[in-house]
Structure formats: structure tokens, C-alpha cells
Amino acid sequence: MIQCEGLVKIYKTDDLEVVALQGLNLHVREGELMAIIGNSGSGKSTLLNILGGLDRPSAGQVQVGPWDLLKITEDQLVQYKRQTVGFIWQNNARNLLPYLSALENVEMPMMLSGKTDRAYAKQLLEWVGLKERMHNKLHQLSGGEQQRVAIAISLSNRPQMLLADEPTGSVDSRTADMIMDIFRRLNRELGLTIVIVTHDLSLAGKVDRVIAIRDGLTSTEFIKRNPNLDEAGDGFAGAVSPQEAHEVYVVVDRAGRLQIPKEYLTALNIKDKATMDFDGERIIITPPKSLEG
Ligand SMILES: Nc1ncnc2c1ncn2[C@@H]1O[C@H](COP(=O)(O)OP(=O)(O)OP(=O)(O)O)[C@@H](O)[C@H]1O
Numbered sequence: 001m002i003q004c005e006g007l008v009k010i011y012k013t014d015d016l017e018v019v020a021l022q023g024l025n026l027h028v029r030e031g032e033l034m035a036i037i038g039n040s041g042s043g044k045s046t047l048l049n050i051l052g053g054l055d056r057p058s059a060g061q062v063q064v065g066p067w068d069l070l071k072i073t074e075d076q077l078v079q080y081k082r083q084t085v086g087f088i089w090q091n092n093a094r095n096l097l098p099y100l101s102a103l104e105n106v107e108m109p110m111m112l113s114g115k116t117d118r119a120y121a122k123q124l125l126e127w128v129g130l131k132e133r134m135h136n137k138l139h140q141l142s143g144g145e146q147q148r149v150a151i152a153i154s155l156s157n158r159p160q161m162l163l164a165d166e167p168t169g170s171v172d173s174r175t176a177d178m179i180m181d182i183f184r185r186l187n188r189e190l191g192l193t194i195v196i197v198t199h200d201l202s203l204a205g206k207v208d209r210v211i212a213i214r215d216g217l218t219s220t221e222f223i224k225r226n227p228n229l230d231e232a233g234d235g236f237a238g239a240v241s242p243q244e245a246h247e248v249y250v251v252v253d254r255a256g257r258l259q260i261p262k263e264y265l266t267a268l269n270i271k272d273k274a275t276m277d278f279d280g281e282r283i284i285i286t287p288p289k290s291l292e293g
Pocket residue numbers: 011012013018019020038039040041042043044045046047199
């Protein structure tokens with residue numbers, strides 16, 4: 001569904017260039033439920049905005065389904081945003097209209113693309129557990145309920161892929177669990193591809209695969225040890241870290257490059273050079289012998 005190769009994003013301001021993504025590789029299969037984690041400033045939102053067609057990449061390759069997001073025209077981009085992706089933000093005020101009811105909010109994007117389908121709008125609100133509240137105005141709903149309306153809205157044009165930027169960032173843990181359950185159901189029952197960006201490690205423990213981004217590059221990958229164990233009550237749905245729930249891999253790109261965690265480098269006092277040895281089974285990285293104290 002998503003193929004990024006050597007993706008680069010440079011933000012240029014008057015006298016400054018910020019390289020937010022520096023040759024990032026990412027592959028997401030159709031129907032996958034996965035998360036991207038990383039510290040503040042690592043490039044997560046930049047990546048999601050590019051995948052959502054809200055921002056243009058500077059270089060590299062990025063393909064989503066049949067769309068090449070580097071070559072896509074402005075007209076095609078409008079179509080892409082309407083038909084292929086659904087977007088959920090932490091701050092859902094961006095896509096909610098407070099003076100309309102939940103149902104009218106879900107119908108709004110349908111109206112804009114000329115295909116209002118009230119029955120489907122109601123079904124979406126039922127899926128997110130708001131059947132009884134669909135005629136309430138937005139201001140009569142709690143923050144968590146509004147976030148669930150935002151999920152229904154993101155699905156109103158039947159996208160193939162859902163992109164969620166810190167979807168549980170401003171709700172309590174009970175609502176966060178509910179939102180993750182909704183995502184899992186949508187993923188399983190509709191086969192929707194879902195990419196969640198978060199810095200919340202416990203949330204990352206509830207998806208099949210987690211990719212860690214560091215300094216604009218994919219650095220580590222966590223793959224769930226047993227994909228069937230994803231229901232509440234089995235230990236995975238609790239506050240487990242991705243390290244406990246997943247196998248951890250370091251990402252090696254096509255050119256053989258990998259990122260070494262900063263704490264390892266600090267512990268060994270490795271700065272800009274290291275020695276690498278191969279003993280037939282393992283690759284061993286040590287500080288350069290001539291520089292050792
Ligand atoms: N519009 C912009 N203009 C200039 N620099 C930007 C712009 N947007 C992001 N950046 C810079 O790009 C880098 C990556 O930012 P990004 O928002 O993608 O990180 P993030 O991982 O999503 O962080 P957070 O978790 O805090 O949202 C940061 O150094 C940021 O300052």
C-alpha cells in the first residue's frame with residue numbers, strides 16, 4: 001500500500017534549511033495496522049503529512065497504492081485526499097463543525113464530494129459507538145466522543161487507508177483503549193490499512209508492527225511475537241512496551257546502512273568512527289583501537 005524509498009523532506013525558511021526526513025524507507029502492506037513512534041522532532045508528522053497529501057516531498061520515492069506522490073498533479077491530489085486517505089488528528093477541532101450534529105458532520109465530506117449516503121453515515125457512527133448520540137451537536141459531546149466522530153468523518157468517503165496523528169493524545173486511557181479497539185475492528189472487518197503516529201509506547205504495543213523513526217530515518221522495527229494475541233485481557237492490551245510484545249530489529253537499508261542507538265555509542269565512547277569485525281556469525285562494532293584510551 002505504501003512504499004517510501006529514500007524519502008527526503010527539507011523545510012526551507014529564510015536563512016535555514018531543516019532536513020526533516022533524510023532518506024527514509026518505509027513499506028506498509030495493504031490491510032496492515034501499524035504504528036510509527038519517535039521523539040518530538042524526529043519527523044513523524046512530516047511523514048504523515050506527506051502520506052496524507054498535505055505536504056509535498058522534496059526528493060526520493062513515495063507511492064501510495066497507484067499514486068506517485070512526487071509526480072501527482074494538484075487535481076489528482078484533491079482526488080487522492082478525497083478517495084484514498086482518511087486523516088485523524090490529535091486536535092480534532094480541525095475537521096469538526098461545532099454547530100452541526102454528529103451525523104451532519106459525518107455527512108459533510110460526503111456532500112462535498114457529491115455522494116451523501118445517510119445510511120452509511122449512521123452506520124459509521126454506530127461503528128464508533130455513537131448510535132445514541134448522532135443527533136447531538138458537537139458541543140454537547142465529550143472530547144473522547146468528538147474524537148470518535150472524527151474517526152467516523154475520516155471514513156465517510158470510504159478511504160482505503162487511515163492516517164492518525166497522535167489519535168489518543170488528548171483523551172484519557174479508557175477512551176484511548178476504546179479508540180484502539182475501533183481501529184482494530186476497522187482494520188479487521190473492513191481490511192483498512194491504518195498508520196498511527198505516536199510517541200505513546202503503550203499504544204504502540206497494541207499494533208502488529210511498530211517502526212521507530214530517529215532523526216528522519218527509520219531506525220528500529222518491532223514485529224508482534226504472536227499476532228493472534230491482540231485482544232484485551234491477554235497481556236498485550238495492557239501497558240506493555242513494544243519491546244515486551246514484539247521482536248525488535250534494527251533496520252538495514254538497501255545500501256547496508258543502519259542506525260546505532262545513541263546510548264550504545266555513548267557507552268562505548270564511539271564518535272565518528274568505529275571498528276567492525278565479522279566472526280563468521282556476528283558483526284562486532286567496537287571503538288577504533290588506535291583511539292582507545
Ligand atoms: N513547516 C516547517 N518549517 C520548518 N521546519 C519544520 C516545519 N515542520 C516541521 N519542521 C521541522 O522538521 C523536523 C521534524 O518535525 P515533525 O513535526 O515532523 O516531527 P515530529 O516527530 O512529528 O514531532 P512532534 O512529535 O513534536 O510532532 C523538526 O525539526 C521540525 O522543527
